[in-house]
Amino acid sequence: MQTPQPYPARWKRPPVLFTHTGWRRAIYAGALVYLVLAMQSIEIDWQRVYLGLDRGWKFVEGFLTPDFTTRWRDISEGLIESLTMTITSTVAGVLVSVPIGIGAARNLAPMPVYLACRGIITLSRSFQEIIIAILLVAMFGFGPFAGFLTLAFASIGFLSKLLAEDIEACDRSQIEAIRATGASWWQVVNYAVQPQVMPRLVGLSLYRLDINFRESAVIGIVGAGGIGATLNTAIDRYEYDSAGAILIIIIAIVLVVEYSSSYIRRWVQ
Amino acid sequence: MNVLKLDKLSKTYATGDTALREVSFEVPAGQVLGLIGPSGAGKSTLIRCINRLVEPTGGSISLGDTDLARLNGRALRRARRRIGMIFQEYALVERLTVMENVLSGRLGYVPVWRSFLRRYPAQDVAQAFSLLERVGLSDHFNKRADALSGGQRQRVGIARALEQNPELLLVDEPTASLDPKTSRQIMRLIGDACRERNLPAIINIHDVMLAQQFTDRIIGLKAGEVVFDGSPDALANEVLTRIYGDEDWTAMRGEDGTDEGAYTPSVDLAEGV
Numbered sequence: 262m263q264t265p266q267p268y269p270a271r272w273k274r275p276p277v278l279f280t281h282t283g284w285r286r287a288i289y290a291g292a293l294v295y296l297v298l299a300m301q302s303i304e305i306d307w308q309r310v311y312l313g314l315d316r317g318w319k320f321v322e323g324f325l326t327p328d329f330t331t332r333w334r335d336i337s338e339g340l341i342e343s344l345t346m347t348i349t350s351t352v353a354g355v356l357v358s359v360p361i362g363i364g365a366a367r368n369l370a371p372m373p374v375y376l377a378c379r380g381i382i383t384l385s386r387s388f389q390e391i392i393i394a395i396l397l398v399a400m401f402g403f404g405p406f407a408g409f410l411t412l413a414f415a416s417i418g419f420l421s422k423l424l425a426e427d428i429e430a431c432d433r434s435q436i437e438a439i440r441a442t443g444a445s446w447w448q449v450v451n452y453a454v455q456p457q458v459m460p461r462l463v464g465l466s467l468y469r470l471d472i473n474f475r476e477s478a479v480i481g482i483v484g485a486g487g488i489g490a491t492l493n494t495a496i497d498r499y500e501y502d503s504a505g506a507i508l509i510i511i512i513a514i515v516l517v518v519e520y521s522s523s524y525i526r527r528w529v530q
Numbered sequence: 531m532n533v534l535k536l537d538k539l540s541k542t543y544a545t546g547d548t549a550l551r552e553v554s555f556e557v558p559a560g561q562v563l564g565l566i567g568p569s570g571a572g573k574s575t576l577i578r579c580i581n582r583l584v585e586p587t588g589g590s591i592s593l594g595d596t597d598l599a600r601l602n603g604r605a606l607r608r609a610r611r612r613i614g615m616i617f618q619e620y621a622l623v624e625r626l627t628v629m630e631n632v633l634s635g636r637l638g639y640v641p642v643w644r645s646f647l648r649r650y651p652a653q654d655v656a657q658a659f660s661l662l663e664r665v666g667l668s669d670h671f672n673k674r675a676d677a678l679s680g681g682q683r684q685r686v687g688i689a690r691a692l693e694q695n696p697e698l699l700l701v702d703e704p705t706a707s708l709d710p711k712t713s714r715q716i717m718r719l720i721g722d723a724c725r726e727r728n729l730p731a732i733i734n735i736h737d738v739m740l741a742q743q744f745t746d747r748i749i750g751l752k753a754g755e756v757v758f759d760g761s762p763d764a765l766a767n768e769v770l771t772r773i774y775g776d777e778d779w780t781a782m783r784g785e786d787g788t789d790e791g792a793y794t795p796s797v798d799l800a801e802g803v
Contacts, residue, residue, distance in 0.1 A: 438621035438687075441581055442694060443611030443638025448645050452634050456625035 323501025324508065332495065332503040339491030340510065343477040346408045346487050351470045353409075354416025359462075361417060362424030363450065368436070369428060378421070385418025394480035408485035412473045419472070423465050424458065431457045463529045467522035471515060478511055533558050533594070534580070534698055534730050540588035541575050541754075549575040551754045552589065557698075560728040562721055564735055564745035564762070568774050572754040573734040577700045580732070581613045582606060593698055611638025614691030616720070618703035620683040622690075624676040628667065631675050631686050632658040635693030654693070661689040665719060681712035688719055692727075699724060699731035705740060713737070717744040738770065739783075 279285035329336070364370045364378035393414055397407040431454055439453035481489015488507060495504040538552040549572040557563050565573050578584035580591055582598060591598040593612065601609050614635070622631050636654045637645055644650060650658075662668055665685035670678065675686060684704060691699060701720060705713035717733075721744050724731045735741045741748055742762040750758030750773035758769050767779040 432624075434617060434619060434621040435623050437583055438615070438617055438690075439623065439634060439637065441583060441610060441613070441615040442635055442690070443607045443609075444634070444645075445607060445637075445642060447642045448637045451642075451646055452626070452630075452637065453623055456623050459625070 320501045320504075323503075324505035326502055327506035327509050328500075328502035329506045332491075332500065332506075335491050335494070336488075336503070336507060336510070339481070339486075339488040339507075342405045343474065343481070343487035343489070344514075346405050346412060346477050347470060347474040350409045350412035351416060351466065351473050353413040354420055354469065354473075355462075355466050357413070358417050358420035358424060361421040363428065363454075365421055365425035366428035368431070368433075369446075369450065369454065378425070382418050382422050382425070385414055386422065390415050390476050390480055391483055394483050394485045398484040403484045403486065405486035408477060408480055408487055411480055411485055412476060415476070416469050416473060420465055420469055424462060427458045427461045428454055460526065460529050464522070464526045467518070467525060471518045471522065474514060474518065475511070534732075535592045536580075536589065537592075538589035539576070539579060539586055539591060539599075541572070541579055541584065542587050549754050550579070550586075553751075553754070553756055554589075555749060555756065555759060557730040557732065559730050560725065561747060562724050562731045562733065562745045564733050564741035564748045565751060566735060566738055566741050566748060566773065567751035569736075571751040573751055574702055576751070577615075577702050577732060577734055580698075580700055581610050581615060607638055611694055612697045614694045614696030614699045616684070616687050616691050616699065616701040616704050618706045620680070620687045622675040622683055622686055624674070626675060627671070628662070628673050628675055628678070628686050629658060629671040632661060632671075632689045632693050635690045638694070657695075658689070658693055661692050662686075664692075664723075665689050680708050681716065684708065684712075684716050685719070688716070688723065692723060696729065699729050701731060701733040703734050703736060705735070705737065713740060714743075721745075738765065 276285060279288055361378045361381055364374045365382055367375055370378065390411055394407065394411040397410050401407045401410065435457065436449060436453040439449050444452060477485075477487045478489040478492060481487040481491070482493045484490070488511065492504060492507045495501075495507060534557040536556075537554050539550055539554070540548075540552055541550040542548045553572075553576060565576065567573055575584055579586040580593075580598060582601070586599055589599065593609070596609055598606075598609055623634070626634075630648065633648070633650050633654060634645075635658075636650055640650060640654070659668070659671070662671055665688055667682060667685055667689070670682065675683060678686065687704075699720070704716055704720060708716060717740055720731065720733065723729070733741070733745060742765055745762055748758065748760065748762050748765060749756055750769065752773050757772055758765075760769075770779045771777065
């Protein structure tokens, strides 16, 4: 049965970003024009692409017929170096990140400490790993020590920032309850904050381990040792079959870390 | 015996909102005081000013010979350990075991290394076990706090507060998320504990009926001021109207008398005041 409808039957969600209709249309049209013009400015040398296809195919062929044996000594040495670098830098990174992360949490640290710790985090995060690696290789020479320092330094920015954010997102009532018992600052951290952030800290550390391994392959190219150096040499010598073998090993290790970390994370919940 | 005495306690938040205006009253030892009033009346602020989770902006708070409003650092922590607090929504540390939660009541008394290694003095541990038995949770001491039901969690909260051997109990909406039966059990437990130990207590509570049933004295707070201070029996309809605003109070009482199961907290009636 139909009754007369006194209420409006149509409703549209009001625009959030550009509330003025004319401006909205102008901005969308402008963005479209810019996109078209920008696409036209890209120069593509189709002949070069055609030549490169050949080389690319050789690479794919090498990848499909990986050669683990010929350069096995180099590969295994590079791998061990990379894994050592990864694990030591992650452990060192976590050890340094925990105090910095606590210091960078607004709800635990006084203003001067907070600013200092945020400063360290910003410094660590403002440089990409490769740039730090180039600098540290120049300072400490070629090899895994420069790689270790690079990865540890980069881990600090990553872990401290995310840990600090997690501490700031802690349930306030649990912290309040522990403070109300007369607990000191250290006891509040140990009893109210640590239990809340522990699963996340473990998860982040494992994720960073994964990142550090992948990064160790990249920074090797600029001289910081490890599997990256081996990979670089293989490509320079046009030994795509050995390079393919290295890539497959990297993928396998990342997969193993990925599966085991999700298992461990479930376990520490 | 220790007496809690508030003198012209005031709190104005940084936002400019005045939560408390010169509140003064005394709570003698062994008295269970119910603090009622509409949402935003300043009940929570008042309780938190006493143990300085919120900084008062004026007035004094004395517990025995100590002026709580003037303490800082170590002295403040030493004063806090004398005051047990029970929270709305329990505020247990969820990933710690029941035992750790109860023992955290001793944090103000033990050095950091002992609390860090969970090696509490023998009498603290024995007391924790006896309190867990007292609140009816003897078998649950190794469970994680988040594995318990609401009523059980609040019992752990009570045990944690009593583990402090407090001289004063502050209780903030202890029954806000509990069913009517559990609410009564919890209120009875808190009341009995106070009488056994001759503890003064301040209980913030939305539920007027529960307050009347389980407290010795009631203070009504409205917009940061005391508008009623008297025995629970003196809470006449006109007093409730003074605290909360106009409402059909007789109907609320009638409903409560006939069917406790279908009982709705009086806060619903007071909402929007």
